[in-house]
Amino acid sequence: MANVENLSAVPASEDTEFGFKRPEMYSTDIANSITSYGRHVFVLYKTPEAWISHVEEEGLPQRFATLLKDRKSELLVQTKLNVCEGGGSDGDVLIFPDMVRYKGVKDTEVEGFFEDVLVNGKPWRSGRQEKLSGTFVFVCTHTSRDKRCGVCGPVILERFKQEVGSRGLSDQISLRRCSHVGQHKYAGNIIIFSPDSAGKISGNWYGYVTPEDVPELLDQHIAKGEIIQRIWRGQMGLPGGVAEKEHEQKVIPNGNRAAEEFTGGCCQGSNGVSCCQDENPKPKPIKKEGKCTKWFQPLDKEEIYIGAAVVGAVATIAMIGYTIFKRSG
Template identity: 60%
Template sequence: MGEVVENINAAPASEDELYGFKRQEMYSGALAGSVAPYGRHVFLCYKSHEMWLPRVESEGLPQRFAKSFKDRRADFAVETKLTVCGGGGGESDGDVLVFPDMISYKALKDTDVDAFVEDVLVNGKPWTSGIQEELSGYFVFVCAHGSRDKRCGVCGPALMEKFVEEIGSRGLSEQIFVKPCSHIGGHKYAGNLIVFSPDSAGNVSGHWYGYVTPDDVPAVLDQHIAKGEIIQNLSRGQMRLKPEGEEAEKVVEHQIPNGNSVVERDSVETKGFTGGCCQGTKGVSCCQEQTPEPVKKETSVKQKGFSWMEKEEVLLGAAAVGAIATIAVAYSIYRRSGSSSPKTANPYRKLSLVR
């Protein structure tokens, strides 16, 4: 058998093939159940995403906020996530956006952080030491943390560009706002995004999507935002409170599988800033850091006293529970939107922006 000669003239793989929407790992992992239960999401506006360090919480205001957040997290009444987002679109460095509260707290400084965390996040009081504004509209946060992971750095900006284009063509630039955000967990699912949107009753939910490509953007706008319909094949889950008691154990157990192990879900829920560094396909590292976080052993993972089921049992249970939950969510959305006439109603619920 003749020797195989390497084709040295072959064109190098493009960034899109290695890290973008054409990479081999696209659609290789199960998305459902990859978001841990939580009830509040805090976004701290800080610089431009092109300027973020791999660990954006290692400098300046994010560092101060992350420390205070971590120190008091056990006292939060609601499981809360903290993420950095880019400014612009009416927001500046130090602004804090809180969902589902739909409130923007303006221009926090280092000296304000401890009092803000104490008053707002721990005690649920109004922030009397600064300006706060009500938010209206729809918010799409796209992970574009390129210095943290190359996949997010390639996919995120392309998605944002497409969102801006599609939103503009629909004349919805004053109702739908797109912002880059730091790592939210699940590098392998890039493009990752979260959509915060109110229903007809004004209740706000935050829905996570993975493996989103520019071709999917029209569906996010026309199906999810306009009609309140979840795009099931891209859905990772949504912001939701954890049930209590026996039901809590059942829900957590059945939502563990995300295609590989339960390790990633544990890291998502227990950190102020979600993290983790992944290895790309064929030994190509997507992580931009030289010292990635150590990988936990799956057999040692525990979460707040809950017992874990065997993975095979979990996978079977997850399929049944996921199907039931999907039907329930779809029916709820249908009931909320059923009074609108499809011939006359504007599919985008008109919301005035309060700044």
């Protein structure tokens, strides 16, 4: 077995500034420090050593990032994008909580893939896909973006590899280095996608993670599904904990979302909050209790004609009566 202390070591010259002994560690309550979202896409691309600071601004990740921004209002659920190490499989795409791996998406295929899978919620027509199983742990090691992640991430990953190997779990837990997940000050940052007791996939974020936390994450979170509150940042899921069926939305043929209450265009706000306004607002009928409600019901054409005749007759009689009254005066 490898020496755990060596795997957990950060050079003293870096530890107090970028590592696990920096003053900002544990200085903030990090619970619920992620925005609500319902789907996470990881694009396999090169290695962390080759990533530029904003890796989503080059190559295949850029194609995905541009479409996510331009077509945000068409997505069925709030979606996050990250890059993870390719390992010889550049172009593969992992999607959670769907637990699906699409193989070898090329630059020229991104738009069709996006339309099929992320907008319409259907399998990719090219069909190169496989079902995923087990647990996936993503560790932010994006050193070109922030040195704290570059210092902490690799050490945490090495401890995971050592612990997973010693427990004989290598075929059940997949470990991957990933790009910036937000809030470098919380490094080490990790995301765990694993099934709960009912088999449903949840995505839990942890921050301020140290190598010493790894055994507990394996024994408590992954093995038992128990959240470790002191380092927990939040969970992938629908806004406000609303039941999933309450957020179902219809998809019309052109791929746009069509909620029952909207007839016009739509824009998607942040944190799952929509800033949509009906382009053609329709006044809602005034409801009244009791028999008076009848006056607000639509009339048939014949009823309108009869009503007009009655009103005209009443007006004529009133005019004659007024004339006779005036003459008699």
